[in-house]
Amino acid sequence: MGPFAKVVIFILIISFGVFSLGLNRHTPIGALHRTIWIHIPKFVTAVDQRLTGGRITGGLSRGVNRMLYDRHPTVVIFFFALLFGGEYMFLPAAWPHMSWLAKLIALIAIALPYTFLYLACGGDPGFITAETHAYHMSLYPYDHALFHPGRYCETCKLLKPARSKHCSICKRCVAKADHHCVFINLCVGHGNHRWFLSLLLSTAALTSYGGLLGLSILSGVIKNRFPGWSVWPPAGYGLNSYLVAWSWAMERDISLGATTLFATLTSPLVWALLFYTLYHVYCGTTTNESLKWSELGEDMADGYAFTRPIRRGRERDFGIEPSCSRWPVEPEMVVIATADGQPPVIHQGMPPIAGEGDWERVWKLKNVENMYDLGFRDNLADIFFRDYAFGRARDELPFKSHHQC
Numbered sequence: 001m002g003p004f005a006k007v008v009i010f011i012l013i014i015s016f017g018v019f020s021l022g023l024n025r026h027t028p029i030g031a032l033h034r035t036i037w038i039h040i041p042k043f044v045t046a047v048d049q050r051l052t053g054g055r056i057t058g059g060l061s062r063g064v065n066r067m068l069y070d071r072h073p074t075v076v077i078f079f080f081a082l083l084f085g086g087e088y089m090f091l092p093a094a095w096p097h098m099s100w101l102a103k104l105i106a107l108i109a110i111a112l113p114y115t116f117l118y119l120a121c122g123g124d125p126g127f128i129t130a131e132t133h134a135y136h137m138s139l140y141p142y143d144h145a146l147f148h149p150g151r152y153c154e155t156c157k158l159l160k161p162a163r164s165k166h167c168s169i170c171k172r173c174v175a176k177a178d179h180h181c182v183f184i185n186l187c188v189g190h191g192n193h194r195w196f197l198s199l200l201l202s203t204a205a206l207t208s209y210g211g212l213l214g215l216s217i218l219s220g221v222i223k224n225r226f227p228g229w230s231v232w233p234p235a236g237y238g239l240n241s242y243l244v245a246w247s248w249a250m251e252r253d254i255s256l257g258a259t260t261l262f263a264t265l266t267s268p269l270v271w272a273l274l275f276y277t278l279y280h281v282y283c284g285t286t287t288n289e290s291l292k293w294s295e296l297g298e299d300m301a302d303g304y305a306f307t308r309p310i311r312r313g314r315e316r317d318f319g320i321e322p323s324c325s326r327w328p329v330e331p332e333m334v335v336i337a338t339a340d341g342q343p344p345v346i347h348q349g350m351p352p353i354a355g356e357g358d359w360e361r362v363w364k365l366k367n368v369e370n371m372y373d374l375g376f377r378d379n380l381a382d383i384f385f386r387d388y389a390f391g392r393a394r395d396e397l398p399f400k401s402h403h404q405c
């Protein structure tokens with residue numbers, strides 16, 4: 001397999017991992033994902049159980065568990081090494097060809113990802129502890145669709161604030177949990193979402209800048225050697241000789257050539273990750289919530305989800321549902337999916353369900369509002385400014401149902 005094929009396969013594997021976050025259980029990709037991660041391991045475990053009493057898979061799964069379900073800095077070190085190694089190879093080769101402005105931009109472009117990596121890794125992603133619990137409860141109101149009041153985290157023994165999630169790797173609940181990110185060895189949540197976005201943006205800018213700068217230096221070298229050659233192949237210039245000129249230049253300065261190629265190939269991937277993240281911001285969801293919405297959408301399509309209206313100014317148990325004065329919207333309906341396809345029934349000892357009147361089946365996500373979506377600008381401001389106040393309560397907000405997302 002040639003190096004190019006290896007790079008393509010590497011990128012495909014990463015993309016599969018990244019985009020499988022948005023899996024839908026009814027798609028062929030979803031079926032493939034389940035086969036790889038559920039059915040095959042089950043089969044292997046069963047065979048090992050029979051042959052060795054489960055010794056091989058037991059040891060293997062302890063190792064894999066440590067890799068997957070415990071915090072460890074392997075990927076952070078790998079990411080750091082890629083950044084540092086790339087710069088170490090690129091800069092000495094490129095420096096003599098650069099103007100003072102290009103040098104200045106390069107120094108800033110190099111410094112920013114390290115800064116944001118440090119801020120994203122080093123800070124508190126919004127861990128919910130007994131001390132911070134009250135603050136995190138006050139951040140977001142319950143939407144009564146994805147997040148219902150009165151639910152406890154069984155591990156942390158604390159009421160789950162709206163938009164929070166227990167992370168099995170960090171082993172704590174995280175406020176406005178987005179996802180656990182191996183690149184920073186930490187959850188992305190309320191406390192570091194802004195640094196995570198800044199890290200993605202600065203890394204995307206760095207790889208693009210490095211790629212473009214390297215390509216422009218290399219093309220200058222080629223033009224000196226092959227008169228008549230230009231970046232856009234001139235008419236009559238064969239594709240073969242055009243590519244031969246590129247590979248000549250890359251081999252002539254292998255470290256500049258390799259890092260330029262690497263930056264050029266990884267840059268689209270980083271931009272794709274950035275846009276994927278910004279898309280969630282646009283939709284007013286976290287990665288965690290977008291998974292929950294798609295599950296709820298499937299329950300709706302199967303006829304297992306029910307809704308009933310919530311009256312404004314209703315009585316509330318402030319012990320489990322604190323008021324969230326900064327959020328400009330109140331929930332208007334309860335949405336609940338049941339296990340048996342029958343309207344919800346409240347049993348003894350269960351937390352109460354808000355809303356009044358009869359339950360109605362809801363079939364489509366577009367009939368439900370996402371009250372955490374206040375429009376891209378406000379969604380983004382909520383990430384970047386701590387305790388961002390949206391101003392007075394607004395009746396008309398640019399709601400988008402998340403079915404568009």
Ligand SMILES: [Zn+2]
Nearest residue numbers: 153156166173
């Ligand atoms: Zn927890």
Ligand SMILES: [Zn+2]
Nearest residue numbers: 167170180187
């Ligand atoms: Zn985590």
